[in-house]
Amino acid sequence: MKRLALAGLLAATALNPAFADTLTVGLKSEPTAMDPQFHNLATNTQVLLNIFQGLTRQDAVQKIEPSLATEWEAVDDTTWRFTLRDGVKFHNGSDFTARDVIYTYCRVPLVQNSPSSYTIFTGGFADVTAEDDHTVIIKTAAKNPLLPVELSNLPIVSADALGAEETVTYAPGGECTGMGTVPQSGDFNDPKIAAGTGPYKLEEFTRGTQLTLARNEDYWGDKPDWESVVLRPITSNGPRVAALLAGDVMVIESPPIQDVERIEGAGFTIVDALSNRIIYLAMRQDTDDAPSIEGAEGNPLRDAKVREAISLAVNRDAIAERIMGGYAKPAGELLPPPMFGTSGRAVDGYDPNKAKELLADAGYPDGFSITLGTPNDRYINDEQVAQAVAQMLTRIGIKTSVDAVTASQFFSRRNNLEFPIYLAGWGASSGEMSSPLKSLVATYDKDAGMGVTNAGRYSNPDMDETLKEAMATIDDEKRAELLAEAETMVLDDYGIIPLHYEQTVWALAPGLTYEPRVDQYTLAYEVKKAE
Amino acid sequence: MIVYLVRRVGQSLFAIVAMAILVFVGVYAIGNPVDILINPEASQAEIAATTARLGLDKPLWEQFLVFAGNALQGDLGDSFVYGRPAVEIILDRLPATMELAFFALILSVGIGVPLGVIAGLKPDGIAGKSIMAGSILGFSLPNFWQGMILILVFAVLLGWLPAGGRGETVDVLGIRVSFLTWDGLRHLILPAINLALFKMSLIIRLARANTREVMLLDYVKFARAKGLSHRRVVMVHILKNIMIPVVTIIGLELGSMVAFAVVTETVFAWPGMGKLLIDSINLLDRPLIVAYLMMTVGIIVTINLVVDVCYSLLDPRVRLSEAKG
Numbered sequence: 042m043k044r045l046a047l048a049g050l051l052a053a054t055a056l057n058p059a060f061a062d063t064l065t066v067g068l069k070s071e072p073t074a075m076d077p078q079f080h081n082l083a084t085n086t087q088v089l090l091n092i093f094q095g096l097t098r099q100d101a102v103q104k105i106e107p108s109l110a111t112e113w114e115a116v117d118d119t120t121w122r123f124t125l126r127d128g129v130k131f132h133n134g135s136d137f138t139a140r141d142v143i144y145t146y147c148r149v150p151l152v153q154n155s156p157s158s159y160t161i162f163t164g165g166f167a168d169v170t171a172e173d174d175h176t177v178i179i180k181t182a183a184k185n186p187l188l189p190v191e192l193s194n195l196p197i198v199s200a201d202a203l204g205a206e207e208t209v210t211y212a213p214g215g216e217c218t219g220m221g222t223v224p225q226s227g228d229f230n231d232p233k234i235a236a237g238t239g240p241y242k243l244e245e246f247t248r249g250t251q252l253t254l255a256r257n258e259d260y261w262g263d264k265p266d267w268e269s270v271v272l273r274p275i276t277s278n279g280p281r282v283a284a285l286l287a288g289d290v291m292v293i294e295s296p297p298i299q300d301v302e303r304i305e306g307a308g309f310t311i312v313d314a315l316s317n318r319i320i321y322l323a324m325r326q327d328t329d330d331a332p333s334i335e336g337a338e339g340n341p342l343r344d345a346k347v348r349e350a351i352s353l354a355v356n357r358d359a360i361a362e363r364i365m366g367g368y369a370k371p372a373g374e375l376l377p378p379p380m381f382g383t384s385g386r387a388v389d390g391y392d393p394n395k396a397k398e399l400l401a402d403a404g405y406p407d408g409f410s411i412t413l414g415t416p417n418d419r420y421i422n423d424e425q426v427a428q429a430v431a432q433m434l435t436r437i438g439i440k441t442s443v444d445a446v447t448a449s450q451f452f453s454r455r456n457n458l459e460f461p462i463y464l465a466g467w468g469a470s471s472g473e474m475s476s477p478l479k480s481l482v483a484t485y486d487k488d489a490g491m492g493v494t495n496a497g498r499y500s501n502p503d504m505d506e507t508l509k510e511a512m513a514t515i516d517d518e519k520r521a522e523l524l525a526e527a528e529t530m531v532l533d534d535y536g537i538i539p540l541h542y543e544q545t546v547w548a549l550a551p552g553l554t555y556e557p558r559v560d561q562y563t564l565a566y567e568v569k570k571a572e
Numbered sequence: 573m574i575v576y577l578v579r580r581v582g583q584s585l586f587a588i589v590a591m592a593i594l595v596f597v598g599v600y601a602i603g604n605p606v607d608i609l610i611n612p613e614a615s616q617a618e619i620a621a622t623t624a625r626l627g628l629d630k631p632l633w634e635q636f637l638v639f640a641g642n643a644l645q646g647d648l649g650d651s652f653v654y655g656r657p658a659v660e661i662i663l664d665r666l667p668a669t670m671e672l673a674f675f676a677l678i679l680s681v682g683i684g685v686p687l688g689v690i691a692g693l694k695p696d697g698i699a700g701k702s703i704m705a706g707s708i709l710g711f712s713l714p715n716f717w718q719g720m721i722l723i724l725v726f727a728v729l730l731g732w733l734p735a736g737g738r739g740e741t742v743d744v745l746g747i748r749v750s751f752l753t754w755d756g757l758r759h760l761i762l763p764a765i766n767l768a769l770f771k772m773s774l775i776i777r778l779a780r781a782n783t784r785e786v787m788l789l790d791y792v793k794f795a796r797a798k799g800l801s802h803r804r805v806v807m808v809h810i811l812k813n814i815m816i817p818v819v820t821i822i823g824l825e826l827g828s829m830v831a832f833a834v835v836t837e838t839v840f841a842w843p844g845m846g847k848l849l850i851d852s853i854n855l856l857d858r859p860l861i862v863a864y865l866m867m868t869v870g871i872i873v874t875i876n877l878v879v880d881v882c883y884s885l886l887d888p889r890v891r892l893s894e895a896k897g
Contacts, residue, residue, distance in 0.1 A: 071851075073653050080653075081611045154625075154655030156609040161618055227656055247748075248664055249843030250738050273737055275841040276851060279720060280736050284841070287727035287735035418854075449856045453603035470613065480613055490615030 062268035064568055067281045067290040071274035073156070075235050075246050076226035077196040078149055081157045083470070086194070087562035088272060091254055092132075093196030093237035096123055096142065096177075097189050101558045103317060103380065103472025105189050109137065109197055109238060110177075115515050118184045119167070123192075125175040129261045132236040132243075135201040139171030144200035144209045147217035153225055162191045169211040184513040186520055190471045202236040240265045240566040249274070254565065265566035272565065282548075285309065291550040294563045298366040298421060304548045313546040314557030315370055315377045318468040319477065320420055322355075322413075322430065322538040324348060324461065327498035331461040336440075337409035342461060348535035350399040351462075354437045355430055356391040361541050364425045368546060372539035375467070375477040375528060380559075382474025382511075382524030386532060396437045408438025414460030415443060416451035421543050427464045430540070455496050463496070466543065472559065474524040478508050482531045499536040573884075580880055584873045591869045592643065595862055596636050604628070605652050605856040626652055639862070648866060649859035653852070658863035662845055667747045668738060669837070669844030673829040675751065675760055676767035681822060684772040688779020689806065689814070695784065703776060710773030719766040719839035726762060734759050736841035763840040767833055771825050778821060782814035816887065823879030827872040 072085040077093040079085070090098075096110035110123040129137040149163045168180040181188060200209060206219035229235040232243045240262065241254035254270040273290060275281040278297045285293045286307055296304055296311075305311055325331040329339040341347045357371035370377070373388035400408060411434075415427035424445040431441035441462075446454065455463055469476035484500040485492035491505070492498075504527050511523035531537060545561045554571045558564070606623050614622075623629050627638065639649060651658045687707075691700040727735035739759030741748040750756025786792060787810065795805050834846035841847070845864060852860040 074655070079655065154650060156622070156653055156655065157611045157614065158618065158622075161611060161614050247741075247843075248661070249668075249848065250741075273841070275736060276847070277838050277841070280723070280839055280841050283720075283723045283728055283735040284737070287723070287731065289727075289734050289737060447854075449603045449605075449608050449854060452607040456604070456607055467612075476613065487616040490617070493614070493616065493619075494612055 063271060064267040064269075064292070064565060065271045065273065065290040066563060066565055066568070067273055067275045067284050067293040068563060069274070069276060069278075069281060069293075069295050071249065071276075072252070074226040075229035075243060076152065077198065077237070078145075078152050078159050079155050079226040079229075081155075081159050081161065081194070083468075083561065087564060088252065089196060089237075090239065090562065091241040091270070091565050092235060092239045092243055093198065094239050095193045095195050095197060096125075097193040099190075099193050099472060099560065101314075101556050103469075103559050105193060108193070110192075113189055116178075118513075118515060119181045121179045121181075121188055122172070123177045123179065125177060126261065127175060129238050130259050131199040131202065131238055132257060133199060133202045133233060135199055135236075137197070137199075137238055138174045139177045140174075140205070140209055141197055141200045142177045143169050143171060143211050143217075144203070144205045144220070145195065145197045147209060147211055147215075147220060148198065148203070148223055149195075150215035151220070151223045155226075159195060162195055166211070166213060168213075184515065186512070186515045186517070187471055187473075187475065190473070194470070197238065199236045202234055241270060244269070266568070266570045267565070270565040285548055285550070288550075291553060292555065292563070292568055293548050294545075294561075295421075296546055296548045298368050298546070301366065301368070301546065301548075308551055310549040310551065310553065311546060312549065312555055312557045313368060313544050314559060316468065316543045316545045316561050317376060317380065317470075317472060317559045318420075318466050318543045318561070319372055319375050319377075320369075320423075320426065320464065320466045320540045320543060321372075321375070321481070322351065322462060322464055322540060323481070323495075323497035323499070324351070324538075325458065325497050326536070327500065332459060333412035334461050335410040336407070337405060340461075341403065341405055341409055344403045345535055346399045346403040347405065348538065350396040350403070350437060351434060351439070352389045352535055352538045353392045353396040353399070354433050354439075355389075355538070355540065356433055357388060357541060358391065360426055360429055364422050364429055365541065365544075368421070368544040369541040370544065372541050374532070375481070375537070375539060376469055376474055377542045377559075380469075380472060380474070381517075382521050382528065384525040384529055386529065389538075393433075393437050400438055405438070408440060410440040410442075411461055412444050413441050414451065414455060414463035415445050416448040416465070417445040419448040419451070420466045423464065423466075426540070430464065458496055458498070460496070464540070465494075467494070468561070470560070474521075474528055475508065475512055478504075478524065478527055478531070479512070482536050483508055497537065499531070499534075501530060501534060501536060504530040504536075576884060577881070580877055584877050587873055588866075588869055592640065592866060593636075595865045595869075596639060597632070599858050599861050599865075600632055600635065603856050605858060608856050609652060643866070648863035651852075651857055651860045653855050653857045653860070658860045659867070661860065662848065662864055662867060665843060665845045665848050667749060668842060669830055669833055669846060671749055671751060672760070672763055672767060672833055672836070672842060672844060673826060675764040676771065676829060677822065677826055679764055679768040680771040680775055680825075681818070683768075684775030685779050685811075685814075685818065687772075688776040689783050689811065691776065692780040692783025692787070693806070695780070700780075704780070707773035707776040710769045710776075715766065715770060715835045716839050718769055719763075719836060722762050722766055723839070733762050736763075736839075738843055763836050763842050766840065767829060767836045771829065774821065774825070775818060778817055779814055782817060783810055786810050786813050816883075820879060820883065823875050823882075827875040830868070830871055 070084040072088045073080045077089045094108050097105050098108040100106050109126050111126050113123045116122050146163050146169050149159045165181045167182045170178050203224050204221040206221050209219040211217055224234050230246050235243045240260045242257050244253040244255045246252050252272040256268050281293050282296050282300050284290045324342040326343050331340045361369040361371050371388045373386045374383050376383050378385045413431050417424035427443050431443045434441040467477050480494045482499050483491040484505050485495050507527040511520050514520040547555055552571050554569045648659050687703050691703040694700045723735050726733045738750050740753040740755040741750045742752050792809055795809050837844045837846040849864050
């Protein structure tokens with residue numbers, strides 16, 4: 042079997058003389074546009090990072106490092122100075138200057154029909170000015186210590202390629218001057234418009250079929266190993282694995298865990314790393330008449346003892362080992378330590394007896410019945426994990442049935458507060474603790490944009506205070522402390538129950554290496570030939 | 573003939589209108605697309621702005637009226653995900669699906685009819701029996717499973733053909749086709765076989781049954797008695813007469829092949845409309861789903877119309893009986 046698969050690989054590569062210089066990658070999803078400011082979505086970002094770059098970037102563990110800016114400093118609480126890299130050229134040959142930065146941030150609100158706009162990053166910019174061609178000053182309306190992190194998500198486009206006037210001046214809310222006629226997302230299929238500063242140039246984008254990239258020979262950084270790259274979306278798991286085994290592609294992302302052994306057996310390399318995605322249980326805590334709870338007076342989930350019992354009832358090791366095939370790590374926090382803002386807190390142990398005692402203490406010696414909501418096609422083995430959790434809860438007396446639906450249904454129902462308890466996941470795109478705290482457990486406040494995904498409606502005013510203070514603290518060390526403190530308050534309260542961190546897996550053809558990334562991005566220029 | 577045509581076209585239009593209402597209401601009853609599309613860290617103001625921009629804040633009937641009004645002008649709406657006209661995105665994918673469907677159709681007719689006739693002429697011979705046994709397999713094995721086996725055998729184990737994707741294409745009159753390049757053709761073979769197997773079995777069974785029936789008819793016996801060669805009897809007298817039901821089936825099945833190549837396209841990562849539909853359903857891209865379904869309804873209704881008209885030309889009794897009834 043192994044030999045046959047290898048023979049297949051060799052046969053396929055023999056027919057493709059360009060093998061040595063062309064990297065082919067099977068992605069599990071396709072970018073929706075070549076415009077880096079159209080759709081704020083990981084799927085688009087990971088592909089477009091090959092072509093476009095921001096002032097900063099995140100390394101494999103999401104630490105911020107210089108990219109198009111070589112250094113930056115906070116002049117005061119709301120003013121930042123960025124020094125731009127010298128000698129950088131766009132793919133169309135024009136020089137990279139402060140004007141491109143201003144143009145880029147100006148264009149964000151002018152992108153039409155954006156399904157998820159980048160204005161969540163630029164909305165807080167009060168002013169962007171150029172001190173000289175290679176120094177940019179960004180003023181924010183409120184204190185924002187995450188600005189350098191957020192700039193890594195704002196890829197710079199070329200003012201010249203997009204037809205800007207000689208001078209561009211910033212004004213908030215799309216009122217900039219000197220923008221000329223702003224090209225829309227469809228125009229970016231033309232490589233002349235889609236000129237970035239990245240290691241690869243766009244060659245051709247055929248929707249649904251493939252994206253072809255050519256190496257940027259004038260790239261300012263380390264040149265990638267491949268002359269050209271072909272990215273192919275293969276959305277279903279089985280066919281993606283088949284494409285790898287048949288030698289159609291050399292790298293695939295997220296092979297199904299149950300196929301990993303087979304892929305390794307056929308001589309391929311597997312690399313994996315802990316991701317920034319936490320799988321958690323959230324419980325409805327703001328009301329006495331939560332839906333789908335039976336056999337109990339009021340809402341038992343409002344009692345911290347009951348929530349603690351739920352946490353102690355879950356055997357996280359068993360889930361990680363048996364259901365996740367070892368490709369998950371039991372979680373005690375909302376981000377894997379040592380990422381920014383974690384405290385190194387221990388994982389809750391498995392103790393069903395103590396859980397039963399806690400339930401009895403809380404006044405539920407006979408338990409109650411509850412429905413656990415979960416998506417069945419969003420996270421790795423999500424439905425199986427939910428089934429296991431349900432059985433574990435049933436064992437301590439909380440009779441749990443699972444309501445598993447497709448992700449598109451699940452998120453709508455979850456946001457309508459239809460589940461008393463649900464399983465979901467959260468990936469911290471900023472790579473630090475304020476992201477999960479702000480979205481998952483901060484008190485729900487529509488207007489302030491806090492607790493947007495807090496469909497358990499957990500609320501802890503002390504935590505909110507600490508989090509707000511952290512989010513306005515520019516000093517990194519102090520902020521990390523405050524974030525850890527806020528997180529500890531939530532976890533002591535069992536406001537949310539972390540289950541495990543997902544591990545992300547890549548499969549590579551023999552002779553290739555890839556440094557796995559916490560943010561789960563598959564970056565073509567980081568795929569290396571092993572020498 | 574004109575009365576018949578007018579009537580038939582009227583029926584088709586009614587079917588399209590009824591489908592529009594059903595499809596629209598059905599698709600709009602599912603979930604909230606904004607929950608899927610927007611970055612989960614977006615603020616409430618962003619969410620509200622996106623909801624309003626997509627027109628999702630209006631009541632269902634108002635959304636339908638807007639849709640219907642635009643549809644009458646040939647505009648089926650902009651995709652939520654791509655921000656471009658849904659029809660344009662689907663038409664981008666149409667050639668890939670049509671190519672696959674036609675290739676599969678040629679395979680199923682080109683192989684199915686001769687095999688069916690052979691099985692019908694010699695129903696008790698080894699050839700006839702093995703053809704029928706084979707057709708049962710083609711019928712009963714699930715389509716996606718056949719696809720996976722084809723990939724496993726021909727791509728993974730033997731390495732003869734690629735496992736999926738479309739390969740190299742060339743532009744012919746602005747349409748991308750892959751059957752004109754060697755690489756493209758290699759990519760086309762497995763999915764076309766996968767899509768063709770079921771139809772092939774259907775055509776084999778149909779051709780066999782009709783052959784056996786026709787063989788017993790007087791004019792065939794008479795032709796034989798006249799001393800015509802076996803070859804001529806089969807090629808002219810039998811083949812011609814079994815073609816009417818086969819043409820009907822081809823028409824119907826071509827429509828369903830174009831519309832429901834979904835499974836094959838998914839298994840083989842073939843960038844056609846079916847795969848687009850599945851991806852759109854996962855993203856709750858409502859305008860795209862509606863536009864897709866409306867276009868398929870249009871295609872199927874048109875094909876049926878054309879088949880019926882062809883049929884009535886081949887066999888005048890059809891339009892006479894319709895006209896009376």
